[in-house]
Amino acid sequence: MSGSEHPKRRLRSQDWFDNPDHLDMTALYLERFMNYGTTPEELRSGKPIIGIAQSGSDINPCNRHHLDLAKRVRDGIRDAGGIPIEFPSHPLFENCKRPTAALDRNLAYLGLVELLYGYPFDGVVLTTGCDKTTPSALMAASTVDIPAIVLSGGPMLDGWHDGELVGSGTVIWRSRRKYAAGEITKEEFLERALDSAPSVGHCNTMGTASTMNAMAEALGMSLTGCAAIPGAYRERGQMAYRTGRRAVELVLQDIKPSDILTREAFLNAIRVNSAIGGSTNAQPHLMAMAKHAGVELHPEDWQVHGFDIPLLANVQPAGAYLGERFHRAGGVPAIMWELLQAGKLNGSCPTVTGLSMAENLAGKEAIDREVIKPYGEPMRERAGFLVLKGNLFDFAIMKTSVISEGFRLRYLNQPGREGIFEGRAIVFDGSEDYHKRINDPSLAIDEDCILVIRGAGPLGWPGSAEVVNMQPPDHLIQRGILSLPTIGDGRQSGTADSPSILNASPESAAGGGLAWIRNGDTIRIDLNQGRCDMLVSDEEIVRRKAEGIPAVPADATPWQMLYRQTVTQLADGATIKGAEGFRQISKRPPRHNH
Numbered sequence: 309m310s311g312s313e314h315p316k317r318r319l320r321s322q323d324w325f326d327n328p329d330h331l332d333m334t335a336l337y338l339e340r341f342m343n344y345g346t347t348p349e350e351l352r353s354g355k356p357i358i359g360i361a362q363s364g365s366d367i368n369p370c371n372r373h374h375l376d377l378a379k380r381v382r383d384g385i386r387d388a389g390g391i392p393i394e395f396p397s398h399p400l401f402e403n404c405k406r407p408t409a410a411l412d413r414n415l416a417y418l419g420l421v422e423l424l425y426g427y428p429f430d431g432v433v434l435t436t437g438c439d440k441t442t443p444s445a446l447m448a449a450s451t452v453d454i455p456a457i458v459l460s461g462g463p464m465l466d467g468w469h470d471g472e473l474v475g476s477g478t479v480i481w482r483s484r485r486k487y488a489a490g491e492i493t494k495e496e497f498l499e500r501a502l503d504s505a506p507s508v509g510h511c512n513t514m515g516t517a518s519t520m521n522a523m524a525e526a527l528g529m530s531l532t533g534c535a536a537i538p539g540a541y542r543e544r545g546q547m548a549y550r551t552g553r554r555a556v557e558l559v560l561q562d563i564k565p566s567d568i569l570t571r572e573a574f575l576n577a578i579r580v581n582s583a584i585g586g587s588t589n590a591q592p593h594l595m596a597m598a599k600h601a602g603v604e605l606h607p608e609d610w611q612v613h614g615f616d617i618p619l620l621a622n623v624q625p626a627g628a629y630l631g632e633r634f635h636r637a638g639g640v641p642a643i644m645w646e647l648l649q650a651g652k653l654n655g656s657c658p659t660v661t662g663l664s665m666a667e668n669l670a671g672k673e674a675i676d677r678e679v680i681k682p683y684g685e686p687m688r689e690r691a692g693f694l695v696l697k698g699n700l701f702d703f704a705i706m707k708t709s710v711i712s713e714g715f716r717l718r719y720l721n722q723p724g725r726e727g728i729f730e731g732r733a734i735v736f737d738g739s740e741d742y743h744k745r746i747n748d749p750s751l752a753i754d755e756d757c758i759l760v761i762r763g764a765g766p767l768g769w770p771g772s773a774e775v776v777n778m779q780p781p782d783h784l785i786q787r788g789i790l791s792l793p794t795i796g797d798g799r800q801s802g803t804a805d806s807p808s809i810l811n812a813s814p815e816s817a818a819g820g821g822l823a824w825i826r827n828g829d830t831i832r833i834d835l836n837q838g839r840c841d842m843l844v845s846d847e848e849i850v851r852r853k854a855e856g857i858p859a860v861p862a863d864a865t866p867w868q869m870l871y872r873q874t875v876t877q878l879a880d881g882a883t884i885k886g887a888e889g890f891r892q893i894s895k896r897p898p899r900h901n902h
């Protein structure tokens with residue numbers, strides 16, 4: 309339906325710009341927009357006012373090209389009869405923000421809620437890219453619940469080094485192993501990493517950025533095919549234009565996030581995450597988005613709905629290729645098409661296109677079977693996340709699509725003990741401790757050890773850091789042992805190919821079981837039973853509790869203090885306690901400001 313066919317209704321923005329009961333306020337609201345040439349006629353025309361939540365800036369390089377794309381968004385908004393108003397959102401630069409960008413996701417969420425609620429927006433284009441720009445934007449869109457649509461920035465072009473594909477992040481984790489093995493020099497290490505970033509865009513691997521943009525598309529919150537278009541392709545600008553147009557139509561048709569973000573949409577997203585070999589960071593972010601959307605998502609949903617789904621995308625870190633090939637092969641719609649044919653996707657979910665997901669996917673079969681596999685001939689069967697619990701934590705996940713054959717054989721396929729592994733715990737308090745001691749000979753780390761890191765969760769870090777994919781000591785790498793089992797209350801990069809046990813909740817700093825483990829304890833991992841336990845008696849655990857929770861750094865900024873006072877655990881999405889109680893707040897107009 310085109311915008312002009314739809315009946316007119318009074319818009320939210322008219323409460324600011326065309327309010328006969330508050331002429332003085334309308335005058336105050338209108339006059340300063342004139343400063344950049346906007347006319348009162350436009351603002352009082354009753355045309356939808358569409359915000360463009362601009363996530364690009366010099367300190368958000370993955371999203372920086374949105375500064376240009378916004379021009380095409382504006383064109384689309386204007387052509388569809390709307391008025392664009394662009395504003396900055398809080399930057400989230402994953403690779404650079406210390407102590408971690410995770411700390412800022414809730415800050416960006418809070419900021420965007422205030423902007424969308426407190427200013428005269430009828431709808432919003434959410435520009436996304438780097439990892440947390442997507443969940444923070446969708447969390448805010450749900451809280452406010454005005455018509456919203458995601459415009460992904462897209463991945464960088466494929467990276468090449470010496471004729472070899474080098475993908476964001478993944479090349480760094482692989483190069484540091486090569487460096488530890490003495491196979492490459494320091495300079496080569498840097499060159500390989502720098503060559504992985506050849507253009508505008510976010511990570512070109514199926515890291516957290518590509519994953520979260522795929523999640524937005526799987527949820528029905530972006531136009532079909534939006535997520536995977538590389539940032540530098542002309543199609544990206546065309547997608548920006550179409551997204552701007554569609555934002556206006558969404559307002560005229562009054563289609564809001566609450567119409568789209570249902571439990572079924574979230575279960576679709578979980579399934580898509582397994583099929584793309586997506587990031588483990590999708591777990592807390594989808595949980596957070598669901599909470600703000602008022603949808604009940606359970607930590608077990610990852611295993612119940614996601615584990616049995618096969619890996620279909622041959623994209624790093626679980627596969628071989630990068631973003632350009634994935635897009636050309638058909639991208640997210642081709643993955644969803646496979647799931648739909650296999651009866652593993654709910655096709656009736658509504659989407660921002662105004663059509664159902666199944667209607668969006670018609671004719672979207674993959675065109676490159678080297679990169680997107682048929683459901684019946686996957687890269688790997690049963691490739692979702694395992695959900696584990698035990699006396700070390702109540703919840704943690706393990707990404708099975710990245711378990712290498714060597715790791716599987718050594719740790720998980722011992723005859724008669726398939727899926728069961730016992731090892732000696734080597735415990736690190738934060739990553740400084742890990743870096744200081746991992747090569748310490750007195751720890752005598754061998755292939756029967758399990759590396760444990762704590763103090764890396766939302767409270768401990770603070771913010772929760774991507775540090776659980778710990779590399780074995782150099783002497784093991786030199787012997788060809790490239791990964792040990794690892795466990796932690798932090799996260800790991802979506803670009804990592806480590807079979808870690810992650811996002812353990814409750815974390816050590818909250819008094820979770822990881823606080824009570826000691827160096828040398830035996831840990832038993834039983835994937836068949838979904839358990840992970842330290843083989844330590846209850847009495848001994850009680851005795852250790854008297855020693856107190858391992859120390860974590862003090863608050864360094866005011867936000868760190870507020871964050872720690874309010875944050876939930878990773879199992880619950882690391883959201884702000886109580887914030888999920890604020891929903892659809894645009895139904896209650898804010899008070900005037902004078």
Ligand SMILES: CC(C)(O)[C@@H](O)C(=O)O
Nearest residue numbers: 402477515516801802803
């Ligand atoms: C590569 C990064 C920074 O670790 C992140 O973007 C991810 O994929 O998780």
